[in-house]
Amino acid sequence: xxETEPHPIIRMxxxxxxxxxxxxxxxxxxxxxxxxxxxxxxxxxxxxxxxKGDPAQIRIFEVYADQVAxxxxxxxxxxxxxxxxTAAMVRSLRLIEADPIVLRAxxxxxxxxx
Amino acid sequence: xxETEPHPIIRMxxxxxxxxxxxxxxxxxxxxxxxxxxxxxxxxxxxxxxxKGDPAQIRIFEVYADQVAxxxxxxxxxxxxxxxxTAAMVRSLRLIEADPIVLRAxxxxxxxxx
Numbered sequence: 001x002x003e004t005e006p007h008p009i010i011r012m013x014x015x016x017x018x019x020x021x022x023x024x025x026x027x028x029x030x031x032x033x034x035x036x037x038x039x040x041x042x043x044x045x046x047x048x049x050x051x052k053g054d055p056a057q058i059r060i061f062e063v064y065a066d067q068v069a070x071x072x073x074x075x076x077x078x079x080x081x082x083x084x085x086t087a088a089m090v091r092s093l094r095l096i097e098a099d100p101i102v103l104r105a106x107x108x109x110x111x112x113x114x
Numbered sequence: 115x116x117e118t119e120p121h122p123i124i125r126m127x128x129x130x131x132x133x134x135x136x137x138x139x140x141x142x143x144x145x146x147x148x149x150x151x152x153x154x155x156x157x158x159x160x161x162x163x164x165x166k167g168d169p170a171q172i173r174i175f176e177v178y179a180d181q182v183a184x185x186x187x188x189x190x191x192x193x194x195x196x197x198x199x200t201a202a203m204v205r206s207l208r209l210i211e212a213d214p215i216v217l218r219a220x221x222x223x224x225x226x227x228x
Binding site: 010012026029030033034036037043044045046047048049050051052053055058059061063096097098099100101102103104105106107 | 124126140143144147148150151157158159160161162163164165166167169172173175177210211212213214215216217218219220221
């Protein structure tokens with residue numbers, strides 16, 4: 001990224017979900033992530049996965065443009081819907097703050113630039 | 115993602131680096147990630163971060179288009195340069211396989227679609 005870009009904010013969430021409610025949890029999470037990246041300019045990427053062989057272990061890798069964007073996200077209606085709707089499904093949540101070293105992704109839908 | 119897209123392969127790497135060699139490690143890693151996303155069509159994104167307050171703890175979130183792309187990456191010259199060049203810098207490496215739930219990112223450089 002160019003040196004003039006703001007410092008991205010990184011969060012990694014490690015969650016354990018009640019297995020009996022895993023499908024419902026994933027539906028809430030999918031709706032929340034799709035809305036966040038579509039509607040919030042400062043939500044750069046949200047990648048949610050489950051650990052292979054242990055599907056109730058969820059990991060979310062989150063990239064926000066800056067601190068203001070992160071704080072705005074926490075107040076967004078689609079985030080609050082997810083947070084409140086899944087509160088009884090989450091057995092544990094660990095939120096890890098991180099500093100970017102290098103973040104690279106293909107342009108959406110495009111071929112490599114070279 | 116559309117149902118017709120190939121199943122992405124997700125890897126999460128958790129590394130502890132020798133603190134005395136951390137700057138050299140980051141230089142190898144940055145060169146490797148930039149080359150991989152630029153040159154390999156099947157390397158969709160590589161996001162490397164350090165845990166805040168514990169900078170020798172590195173986390174890399176990796177998305178490949180499919181298994182073939184992942185295996186090709188492991189044989190790419192820029193990956194082998196990184197792997198060999200950093201072997202003596204890495205104190206531990208844990209590689210976690212994961213299944214995608216929902217992967218979303220902004221189009222590079224573009225505004226939100228709505």
